[in-house]
Amino acid sequence: MIEISIQKQLQSSEGEMLLDLQVRAERKSLVTLYGKSGAGKTSILRMLAGLMTPDKGRIMVNGSAWFDSERGIDQPPQKRKIGFVFQDYALFPNMTVKDNLIFAGGGDSENIVKDLIELTELKALENRKPGTLSGGQQQRVALARALVQRPEILMLDEPLSALDREMRLKLQHYILDLHREFELTTILVSHDISEILKMSDRIIELDHGKVVREGTPGEVFTSREISGKFQFTGEVIEIKKQDFLYIISILIGKDLVKVIADEKEGSGLQPGDKVLVASKAFNPVIRKIE
Amino acid sequence: MINWDPLLLTFKLAFITTVILLVISMPLAYWLSFSKTRVKPVIETLVSMPLVLPPTVLGFYLLVAFSPSNAFGSWLDRWLGLQLVFSFEGLVFASLIYSLPFMVHPIQSGFSSLSKSLIEAAYVLGKSKTATLFRVLLPNIKPSLLTGVVLAFAHTIGEFGVVLMIGGSMPGKTRVASIAIYDEVESLNYDTANTYSLILFAVTFTILLLVYLVNGGFIKQFWK
Numbered sequence: 093m094i095e096i097s098i099q100k101q102l103q104s105s106e107g108e109m110l111l112d113l114q115v116r117a118e119r120k121s122l123v124t125l126y127g128k129s130g131a132g133k134t135s136i137l138r139m140l141a142g143l144m145t146p147d148k149g150r151i152m153v154n155g156s157a158w159f160d161s162e163r164g165i166d167q168p169p170q171k172r173k174i175g176f177v178f179q180d181y182a183l184f185p186n187m188t189v190k191d192n193l194i195f196a197g198g199g200d201s202e203n204i205v206k207d208l209i210e211l212t213e214l215k216a217l218e219n220r221k222p223g224t225l226s227g228g229q230q231q232r233v234a235l236a237r238a239l240v241q242r243p244e245i246l247m248l249d250e251p252l253s254a255l256d257r258e259m260r261l262k263l264q265h266y267i268l269d270l271h272r273e274f275e276l277t278t279i280l281v282s283h284d285i286s287e288i289l290k291m292s293d294r295i296i297e298l299d300h301g302k303v304v305r306e307g308t309p310g311e312v313f314t315s316r317e318i319s320g321k322f323q324f325t326g327e328v329i330e331i332k333k334q335d336f337l338y339i340i341s342i343l344i345g346k347d348l349v350k351v352i353a354d355e356k357e358g359s360g361l362q363p364g365d366k367v368l369v370a371s372k373a374f375n376p377v378i379r380k381i382e
Numbered sequence: 383m384i385n386w387d388p389l390l391l392t393f394k395l396a397f398i399t400t401v402i403l404l405v406i407s408m409p410l411a412y413w414l415s416f417s418k419t420r421v422k423p424v425i426e427t428l429v430s431m432p433l434v435l436p437p438t439v440l441g442f443y444l445l446v447a448f449s450p451s452n453a454f455g456s457w458l459d460r461w462l463g464l465q466l467v468f469s470f471e472g473l474v475f476a477s478l479i480y481s482l483p484f485m486v487h488p489i490q491s492g493f494s495s496l497s498k499s500l501i502e503a504a505y506v507l508g509k510s511k512t513a514t515l516f517r518v519l520l521p522n523i524k525p526s527l528l529t530g531v532v533l534a535f536a537h538t539i540g541e542f543g544v545v546l547m548i549g550g551s552m553p554g555k556t557r558v559a560s561i562a563i564y565d566e567v568e569s570l571n572y573d574t575a576n577t578y579s580l581i582l583f584a585v586t587f588t589i590l591l592l593v594y595l596v597n598g599g600f601i602k603q604f605w606k
Contacts, residue, residue, distance in 0.1 A: 141502075141506055142505075142506075143502050143505070143506070168505070169502070169505040169506050170505055170506075170508045170509065170510065171508075172506075174506060175506075176502075176503065176506045178499040178502070178503060179499075180497060180499055182497065182499035182500050182502065182503035183503075184500065184503075184504075184518050184522070185522055186518070186521040186522050195507075195509075195517065196507045198508070237507075240507075241507065241508065
């Protein structure tokens with residue numbers, strides 16, 4: 093369990109901003125920090141990692157204090173058991189992929205390094221230098237390196253924002269797998285809604301240094317106008333016009349669904365839009381599959 | 383046959399100066415790159431002064447300061463047994479100050495060009511400041527280190543004003559090549575002056591050429 097209750101004066105692009113919030117994350121859950129850029133998402137990660145010092149407050153992790161302004165406790169980043177994936181990956185350019193992991197692990201890390209290289213499918217690249225890898229490959233190395241020391245908390249600062257769609261989907265899958273395999277408490281900074289919907293257990297939405305909404309992805313992103321019993325959120329992939337109807341392909345989770353829409357609905361949509369797919373007038377069919 | 387002493391002395395001076403400067407400059411440049419204290423501009427200015435100050439001015443003040451008839455000079459002599467005026471030690475000391483910016487600046491800009499997240503990544507992975515410096519930062523600024531070493535070395539070979547002021551021209555002790563050339567010209571021995579000059583020209587050209595080849599990646603191409 094992570095409990096953060098901090099205040100920090102920040103210099104943002106729009107002048108001074110007071111970051112003042114209380115945030116909790118359950119053990120083994122995946123929590124996403126969501127919000128506009130400059131809302132304070134990255135600063136929270138940095139303070140949790142010990143790379144930035146809050147002005148006031150407390151950071152408690154599994155009962156022990158990492159930071160407590162009243163008791164004068166401020167653990168250095170070296171002492172906090174965390175994995176951190178930086179936005180620019182921060183791989184050490186002078187070391188090969190494997191050496192990056194071994195350097196991270198120190199002494200007897202041979203086994204875990206081998207496991208992680210296998211899990212992230214980096215075997216073929218292990219002797220290459222980071223500079224010669226693609227963005228997605230570097231991302232996988234950064235992810236593997238963050239886990240070599242078997243941290244309990246993994247922090248990801250917009251890890252997938254620089255990647256194309258296909259690579260993003262693949263890496264979301266890696267992150268989820270590792271999150272479960274290593275029983276991590278994962279904190280993700282993201283502003284890609286379909287990514288958040290797919291990955292997070294809980295969302296914390298920030299604006300100007302304050303928490304504005306908090307809850308499960310469904311609670312935060314779904315508008316309540318429709319009282320349908322079945323509703324999913326997805327992303328529009330393709331819109332095809334056929335006679336007077338529109339056929340809209342929507343990605344919901346990992347499934348591609350085709351929905352028919354009339355002119356009024358269809359013409360207002362574009363590929364990439366996030367949409368809510370709900371059914372309320374029809375009764376769904378239930379059939380046993382096993 | 384020419385007298386090799388001035389050339390040997392020059393290279394000995396340049397070598398010692400470069401080694402000491404490398405050791406001093408790594409922490410100094412690290413501090414200048416990452417510190418945020420208010421005295422930093424002052425220190426930066428002091429480090430850069432030899433770039434703009436006429437070498438004779440620097441040499442003159444060093445001469446005055448180290449003179450045994452002055453408080454500081456006699457203190458050095460009494461407590462450390464150091465006589466920095468008209469001695470090889472004095473030349474080394476003056477060269478250290480004179481060539482300092484040529485070593486510090488390349489290393490400092492090397493540090494500054496590294497992404498800050500490299501340091502943070504190492505800290506988060508539990509690495510100490512020292513381990514981060516030696517395993518992550520320095521290996522990634524090798525071209526800057528090489529540039530610093532070569533510039534400091536070449537610059538020490540070429541110094542004249544400072545050396546003349548504080549060292550004079552004592553054969554085998556403080557008579558370095560640049561001063562020997564001047565002396566030979568004064569005595570109209572153009573041939574000897576020409577020999578010294580040619581050797582200095584060839585050596586410095588070769589050193590610089592090597593740096594450009596190494597930093598430009600040309601050498602690596604042939605090794606592979």
